[in-house]
Structures are given as C-alpha cells and as structure tokens.
Amino acid sequence: xxxxxxxxxxxxxxxxxxxNITPDVNRVIKKxxxxxxxxxxxxxxxxxxxxxxxxxxxxxKDFQEMLQRLVPTEGNYKHNLTGEDNAYAHMWRQLxxxxxxxxxxxxxxxLGPWEQIYYAxxxxxxxxxxxxxIVGDRHCE
Amino acid sequence: xxxxxxxxxxxxxxxxxxxNITPDVNRVIKKxxxxxxxxxxxxxxxxxxxxxxxxxxxxxKDFQEMLQRLVPTEGNYKHNLTGEDNAYAHMWRQLxxxxxxxxxxxxxxxLGPWEQIYYAxxxxxxxxxxxxxIVGDRHCE
Amino acid sequence: xxxxxxxxxxxxxxxxxxxNITPDVNRVIKKxxxxxxxxxxxxxxxxxxxxxxxxxxxxxKDFQEMLQRLVPTEGNYKHNLTGEDNAYAHMWRQLxxxxxxxxxxxxxxxLGPWEQIYYAxxxxxxxxxxxxxIVGDRHCE
Numbered sequence: 001x002x003x004x005x006x007x008x009x010x011x012x013x014x015x016x017x018x019x020n021i022t023p024d025v026n027r028v029i030k031k032x033x034x035x036x037x038x039x040x041x042x043x044x045x046x047x048x049x050x051x052x053x054x055x056x057x058x059x060x061k062d063f064q065e066m067l068q069r070l071v072p073t074e075g076n077y078k079h080n081l082t083g084e085d086n087a088y089a090h091m092w093r094q095l096x097x098x099x100x101x102x103x104x105x106x107x108x109x110x111l112g113p114w115e116q117i118y119y120a121x122x123x124x125x126x127x128x129x130x131x132x133x134i135v136g137d138r139h140c141e
Numbered sequence: 142x143x144x145x146x147x148x149x150x151x152x153x154x155x156x157x158x159x160x161n162i163t164p165d166v167n168r169v170i171k172k173x174x175x176x177x178x179x180x181x182x183x184x185x186x187x188x189x190x191x192x193x194x195x196x197x198x199x200x201x202k203d204f205q206e207m208l209q210r211l212v213p214t215e216g217n218y219k220h221n222l223t224g225e226d227n228a229y230a231h232m233w234r235q236l237x238x239x240x241x242x243x244x245x246x247x248x249x250x251x252l253g254p255w256e257q258i259y260y261a262x263x264x265x266x267x268x269x270x271x272x273x274x275i276v277g278d279r280h281c282e
Numbered sequence: 283x284x285x286x287x288x289x290x291x292x293x294x295x296x297x298x299x300x301x302n303i304t305p306d307v308n309r310v311i312k313k314x315x316x317x318x319x320x321x322x323x324x325x326x327x328x329x330x331x332x333x334x335x336x337x338x339x340x341x342x343k344d345f346q347e348m349l350q351r352l353v354p355t356e357g358n359y360k361h362n363l364t365g366e367d368n369a370y371a372h373m374w375r376q377l378x379x380x381x382x383x384x385x386x387x388x389x390x391x392x393l394g395p396w397e398q399i400y401y402a403x404x405x406x407x408x409x410x411x412x413x414x415x416i417v418g419d420r421h422c423e
Contacts, residue, residue, distance in 0.1 A: 001142030001283030003318040003419055005387055036144045038181055038242075038276050040320055040383055044394025046335045052239060053187045053231055058219030062228050063235070066212055071348055078340030087344050090335055094345070097239050098334060098379050101181055101320075103274040105146055110272060112185025131392060133385040135276055135320050135417055137144055142283030177285045179322055179383075179417050193380060194328045194372055199360030203369050204376070207353055238380050242322055244415040246287055251413060253326025276417055278285055 004032030004134040007044075012124030018060045019119045021050075021130070026108055028132045035107045037136015042099040044131050047089035047123035049096035055116040063120075067092045089122035096120055104136055145173030145275040148185075153265030159201045160260045162191075162271070167249055169273045176248045178277015183240040185272050188230035188264035190237040196257040204261075208233045230263035237261055245277055286314030286416040289326075294406030300342045301401045303332075303412070308390055310414045317389045319418015324381040326413050329371035329405035331378040337398040345402075349374045371404035378402055386418055 006028045008021065025041055041050045053059065067088075077087030100117065103110040109117075119130060147169045149162065166182055182191045194200065208229075218228030241258065244251040250258075260271060288310045290303065307323055323332045335341065349370075359369030382399065385392040391399075401412060 001419065005318070005385065005392070036146070038179065038274060038320065040385055042383075042385060044397060046394070046396050051235060053235065054220075056220060056223065058222055059228060059231055061219045062232065066232050070211060070352060078343045079336075079338055081340055082338065087341060090341055091344065091348050094333060094335065094378055096235055099382065100240065101183075101242050101383050103146065103181055103183060103272050105274075110146070110274070112187070112270065112272075114187050115185060129394065131385050131394075133320060133387075133392070137142065177287070179320065179415060192376060194376065195361075197361055197364065199363055200369060200372055202360045203373065207373050211352060237376055241381065242324075242383050244287065244322055244324060244413050246415075251287070251415070253328070253411065253413075255328050256326060278283065 002034055002138050004034060006132045008130040008132060010119060010121065010128045011126060012121045015124050017121045017124055020055055020116050021119045022117045025117055025132060029104055029108055029134060032134045033138050034104060034134050034136040035139060037104050037134060038101055039104055040101050040133045041117060042131045044129040047086050047093060048128055049093040049120045050099050050130060051097050051118055051120060052100050052115050054114050067095060070095065086123040092122045143175055143277065143279050145175060147273045149271040149273060151260060151269045152267060153262045156265050158262045158265055161196055161257050162260045163258045166258055166273060170245055170249055170275060173275045174279050175245060175275050175277040176279060178245050178275060179242055180245055181242050181274045182258060183272045185270040188227050188234060189269055190234040190261045191240050191271060192237050192259055192261060193241050193256050194259065195255050208236060211236065227264040233263045284316055284420050286316060288414045290412040290414060291409065292401060293409045294403045297406050299403045299406055302337055302398050303401045304399045307399055307414060311386055311390055311416060314416045315420050316386060316416050316418040317421060319386050319416060320383055321386055322383050322415045323399060324413045326411040329368050329375060330410055331375040331402045332381050332412060333378050333400055333402060334382050334397050336396050349377060352377065368405040374404045
C-alpha cells in the first residue's frame, strides 16, 4: 500500500472561474505510480469547490445562473459584516458539493464517458491550492 | 492492503427513478473479502447521483419536489441549446451530492439505523453504470 | 497499511446546532497512529451533515437562513405524513453535502488556512453518532 500527495496551485484572473483539472489529476496519479486505489481532490480554500460533471460551456453557465438564483452574490449576509464580501461563495461551494473522491484503475482515473473533474473558483484573483491525496497499490493484483 | 472494483449496471424504465442499492454494495463488499476499509460508490454518468438517506417513499417524493422547485426540469438552460434536454439533471445531481464514500467494518457496510444507499437516476431509460471501488484490509487487525 | 475506526457521540441541547469537530477528528487520528492517508467523517444519522467551511458565527447563521429559504422547516412534506416532523432536515443535509473525506499528512489533518470540519445537527436533542474511519500508513514513506 502506498500514499502520495500533491498540491495544485491556482490564481484565476477572474473572480469566478471553472477550470477542467482532469489532466492535472491524471498527471499526479502517473507521478505517484499508484495503479489502483482512490484519489481525493479537495480544495484547501472554502470559497471554491471541486466537482465532476460535463465539459460543456453552456452547462457551466447554467451552473452559475443556478447558484446566482439560489444564493445571490449580493445579499444581506451576516458573514459580510466581518468585512468580507464573499459569503455567497462559501454557500455556493456547499451546493456544488465541495470535494470529490475518484477511482484509480490501471494507473489512471476510471471515468465514465463524460465525467470530468472541475475546479470551481468562486472568489479568485488570489492564490489558492487544491490537495490531491492518493491511497492505493503500486502494483495491480 | 487490497483493492477491489466492480460496476453496477442500471437501465431504468422511467426517466426519474430512485433505487436502493445497499444490498448491491454489500454484495460487492462480500465478494471482495475486504473486512475493513472504505468503499467509494460513484455514478459514472453525470445525470445521476448516489446519496445516503432514508428508505421512505414519502421522502423520495419530497426530494423530487425540492429538486423540481429549485431547478425546474423545463427552463431556459444553455446546455439544452446543444440539442440535449437534460440540463436540469446535471444540476440535480450536484444538489443531491453526486457520490458517497462509506465505511466497511467486519466485512460489511457500517451503517447507522436508517442509512441506506440510493442510486438516483435523473435521465434514465438507457444504460448507466455505477463504479464501486473498495480500499482496505482483507484481515481484521 | 492500517485502518482505524472511532465513533463520536453527540446529544445537542438545541434542535439545530453547528459544532466544530476538527479537534475531535485530529484526536482520533493521533490515537490511530496513522501518519498518512484518508479520514472519512460520516454522520450515521440522516438528519445531520458533516461539512468543511469557516469557523465564523455569521456564516453559520447565513447557512441556516439559506437552508430555511430553500427548504422551509414547515412545509407540505410527504415524509411528515408518517408522523415525523423532520422532512426538512433530511433535505438540508443533502444540500450541505452529507459527509467529507479529508487528507492526513504527517499524522494530522492536512488543512488549508480556514478549513474546519463541522457537525451540523438539524434534528437534535437525542443521541447521534458520527463515524470516523481512517485508511493509511502508520509510517511515513
């Protein structure tokens, strides 16, 4: 059994950005030499989410409209009384599901035909990290 | 340490269906002979979710009404401009939580009194798969 | 490779309560002597959630207001026809994300600057459990 850890870094140009990180996660898996197991992909900041869905630009706009409709960016939020303006971003990341744990088979992500891993930044323009932690076997059984 | 992988297959008769897959997951655990560890249950299609909640038919209707109210099946969705009609299903699966990782103790799911694992199909009537990946020990410590 | 399991117990005084359980999870990790791996933190009851976000009291009020707005505690819910009054709590826990799997590095939670693990009780005043299951290595590589 082996474990492997890496940290992806992001500093988006826009406050809200959706980035397909599937190739980054597969690169970490390859580096780990782990052939079979689980990979946790967890944003280390609490105004971002990692989720799995379609790489289709219209859907990404639908997600943004859904989030804006359910929890508007501007609102009478108590968290913003601390001087912050990102209360909405803390809530969006919960609705999108926060993090994913994905399967590794034969040394790479074991994905369905449309599954892609996304980093969803809801309060960007500054440095953020995503932790990738793998637990598994270096040799297939 | 051992890993074990299996794929459950579903082709629901209705577009929306909720299926209790707890016995299926326990069957895979038994087949794996893994006594202690984690089991990831991940839908390989992005218009379905796996979640844990009560096996109570009224609650399942409440979930459907909640989803319909928060994200109507019919809407002015950009994803549907690609020719699809399932934008809502991509969003529903995020709100329901996408996937679960559950504990295995003494060779079976270590569940609370009401925890049941559900496959929630939001765009069915075609073949879909759910990946079950186990990481753990074959012998108890 | 090693596994370790523990159960946290809660009996909140209020029906709705948010408890920072980060120290409890770190205590279980220390007890396990596992230095690197994954820790699953899973509520064993289906009217509670475990989530990761900020330890800021205003934000916790924002979460409660968001949940109340999206799924009111009082509503025409079918689950409540069974004699229950907690249908809303089953739905809130899905919207908050149900459970988390977090990374362990160097014998403790590998957290970003603001990540804290919360137990969110939505139907308390009675005994509930949270399962903590660790899979990893006792010795660092």
